[in-house]
Structures are given as C-alpha cells and as structure tokens.
Amino acid sequence: MKALTQYDIDIYGLKEKQYVFDFESKNEFFEELEQELIESGHFKTHLKLDKSATMLMLTFHIVGKVELVCDRSLEVFEEPLDIQERLILKFGDHNEQLSDEIELIRQDTVRINVASYIFEYIALALPMKKLHPRFRTDEEELEDEEEVDGILVYQTPEEETPEEPEEKDPRWAALKKLKGN
Structure with missing residues (x-):
C-alpha cells in the first residue's frame, strides 16, 4: 500500500477553486492493487479537481500503455490508451455510489485516494478481445x-x-x- 499513498489527496483544507495533480503509474501501481487483469504498464494521469461547497468534480486524463497477452497467439504486446473520464463526488451523510459518474462521500472526509479510480478507468478502456496489432x-x-x-x-x-x-x-x-x- 506504500506505493498507493502518492495518490492520496487531502481535501479537508482545500479552498473552493480548481487544483491540478499529476501522477505517474508504473508496474508497482498494478502490483499494489492485488489484481490479475494487468501486470505491467506505464501511465501518466493529469487530474483536475474542482472543489465547491457541495461537491468535488474530478476530471481524469490518462495516457500510457499497458502490456497485454494476445488471446490468439499468446504473445505479449503493448496497448496504447488515451482515456478521459469525469467523476463527481458529492458531499453527504454516508458513502454510496449513485452511478458510474457520481458518488456520495461523507461530509467529514479528510482525504481521498484516486488510485482505484485510475485503475478502474484503465481496466474499462482495455479491449474485450485482446488481439496483437498484426x-x-x-x-x-x-x-x-x-x-x-x-x-x-x-x-x-x-x-x-x-x-x-x-x-x-x-x-x-x-x-x-x-x-x-
């Protein structure tokens, strides 16, 4: 979990304005998440956070590549990805996922960790059929x-x-x- 602490954002002391964060994800990122879908890759994430009194709007721009195994030939190949996603975290009295783009978080939340969101967007952008480009x-x-x-x-x-x-x-x-x- 040590590698994932760099994805922590302290939101408690933030003023109501826009903030920009940049993250770089390498193989350690995928290893720390304890998942088997992606073993290695390299990504850069540009995150814009707009804070208001009632919500946080997160805009992710993720660019990079991931190593996949071809379903047909079992060869390893690199799949380039360029992902743009938006997430709204509304302040409320409990935590709940309302939809794919909207979540409720407790009003007294001090810190959010965006690592799981970054991984989710990368995983969803992978092709269903993993075919080598040739x-x-x-x-x-x-x-x-x-x-x-x-x-x-x-x-x-x-x-x-x-x-x-x-x-x-x-x-x-x-x-x-x-x-x-």
Whole structure:
C-alpha cells in the first residue's frame, strides 16, 4: 500500500477553486492493487479537481500503455490508451455510489485516494478481445460492423436463400392475379 499513498489527496483544507495533480503509474501501481487483469504498464494521469461547497468534480486524463497477452497467439504486446473520464463526488451523510459518474462521500472526509479510480478507468478502456496489432486488420475484414444508436452491431454476410418454386396449383395463380389489381 506504500506505493498507493502518492495518490492520496487531502481535501479537508482545500479552498473552493480548481487544483491540478499529476501522477505517474508504473508496474508497482498494478502490483499494489492485488489484481490479475494487468501486470505491467506505464501511465501518466493529469487530474483536475474542482472543489465547491457541495461537491468535488474530478476530471481524469490518462495516457500510457499497458502490456497485454494476445488471446490468439499468446504473445505479449503493448496497448496504447488515451482515456478521459469525469467523476463527481458529492458531499453527504454516508458513502454510496449513485452511478458510474457520481458518488456520495461523507461530509467529514479528510482525504481521498484516486488510485482505484485510475485503475478502474484503465481496466474499462482495455479491449474485450485482446488481439496483437498484426491480427487486427484480419479480424476487421472478417466482420462488418455498424453503429446503431451508439451500439456496435456486427453483421455477417447474408446467405442467399433459394427461391421457392412456383406453386402449380391454379387457385394460387388466380389469387395472384387478384393481388395485382
């Protein structure tokens, strides 16, 4: 936990204005968090903290790279990431996460630690399918993706369905003539 103390921000004595903090995260950061998703990486985080009487608004800009293992070839590769996120910490009488972007913190909170937020944003920015960059062009050619209402929809090539043979029953032919009128 020693490496994570550098992510502590004493908010008790801060005046109501904007503050800027810069953090650098290396392999020790990921080791200290006791997680297995990311083993190594290097990030720089630029954090703007706007303090008001009722809340803290944190704006994160995280730039760096993380080492991942390719799902297809098991080769290690570096994945570059450039992340911008916003978090609002509202003062209240208890701690509670209201949504992905809004949390309640106790009014008497003296210090916040932003390490878990930084890791969460990095983890959420990782691709679901961890493919080495040399495989990505092959994968994109196989799938045709389209964005519909902010959701990626993957379309596969449609198979041609054989046309049904014409019915030989004369009653159907008579009905088709009526349909045309």
